[in-house]
Amino acid sequence: MARYLIGQLAKLCEVSSDTLRFYEKNGLLVPGERSDSGYRLYSEEDLSRVHFILRAKAIGLSLDEIRELLAIRVEADQHSCAEVKAITQAKLEDIDSKLAELKRIRNALKKLNDACCGEDNDNASHCSILEALADEPH
Template identity: 85%
Template sequence: MYLIGQLAKLCDVSSDTLRFYEKNGLLRPAGRSESGYRLYSEDDKSRVKFILRAKAIGLSLDEIRELLDIRLEACQHSCAEVKAITQAKLDEVDRKMAELKRIRTALKKLNDACCGHADDDASHCSILEALADDGEAH
């Protein structure tokens, strides 16, 4: 059994991180010592490592919680349920990447249109004018 500080060190996280996971229903101590300290097991250590790997690939706390719940009763769930979670995250990432590409294209167009001379003041800056233009004729 591990105390919270020991588990934190083994998993390379802070004790506050473990308390956060506990508060959010991702982790429960295996028990308490006679003096009331949280005690964690090898299973808890594996659970924290699972959480950290899931976070590293961008899964949210809710998605991680769902996967942990499935993992606890794996025989009552299908692999397709798990795949649906990762597919939904993949779709979300694809949408975000498309949005970032659109933003990058717009920024590059604005940036390329500006002469950006250091000696010029910004009173006629094409970037500021483009952002201020509401599309109406003046």
């Protein structure tokens, strides 16, 4: 069975050793045994776990969500697929909400931007964008 030092595992996963230590500190990665000289040793399962973490992170899952999925993965026979789907469904709903908010912000910003003449030779004392932002809400 292969054993990796932290630097070796980091290189295989294309992350820094500090990233692996961060995952350990946050309970995503549990260091296994230590070598005779006291260095942490990581297994093939740890390599697989880090790849899982990185893929989950790449699709926008938070550390808490990843931690929850890892816990389910460890005891998969005691959990349902519906539990896993609930996590991704909640994330999708969160993303949809953020997208709607970003669209609202974009539309408001575009309206302000389109209303401004943006001429270089006009001073900003009567800029429609500055005036709109300074107006008190009704």
